[in-house]
């Protein structure tokens with residue numbers, strides 16, 4: 747027969763393992779469950795008024811030091827948005843532009859994936875010069 751504190755230890759260990767498994771499964775599910783939704787990305791882009799700076803269809807920025815976004819790869823756009831969100835809190839990975847940092851603060855990971863899918867879906871006039 748186990749001593750009482752040993753029995754408690756065994757129960758706690760089992761409980762911790764369960765919590766860890768549930769938390770991990772939850773994380774994986776949250777990531778896998780979010781298929782990027784370009785139409786929600788458009789709703790978000792309109793709500794956040796991205797076009798005010800990046801121009802109509804995010805393709806004609808108001809100034810040449812503002813990037814054209816239309817047609818850019820979703821993976822790259824998502825990562826860029828994540829980097830602005832990290833900002834100076836991660837000097838190795840973050841982007842420190844204060845204008846864009848302000849734009850992304852309220853966005854969730856899913857929002858950024860949706861925005862990225864929307865941006866990739868747009869026709870852009872960036873051309874590859876040969």
Ligand code: HEC
Nearest residue numbers: 794795796798799811812813823826827843845846849861
């Ligand atoms: C107030 C003006 C402004 C608004 C509004 C704005 N942006 Fe930006 N955006 C900029 C500027 C300026 C840059 C360039 C920043 C830099 O040099 O890092 C930029 C850069 C970006 C980049 C990086 C592009 C690249 O090629 O690396 C992405 C992606 C982006 N913006 C997406 C968005 C989205 C999505 C929204 C709406 C949620 C938005 N922006 C709203 C001004 C704005």
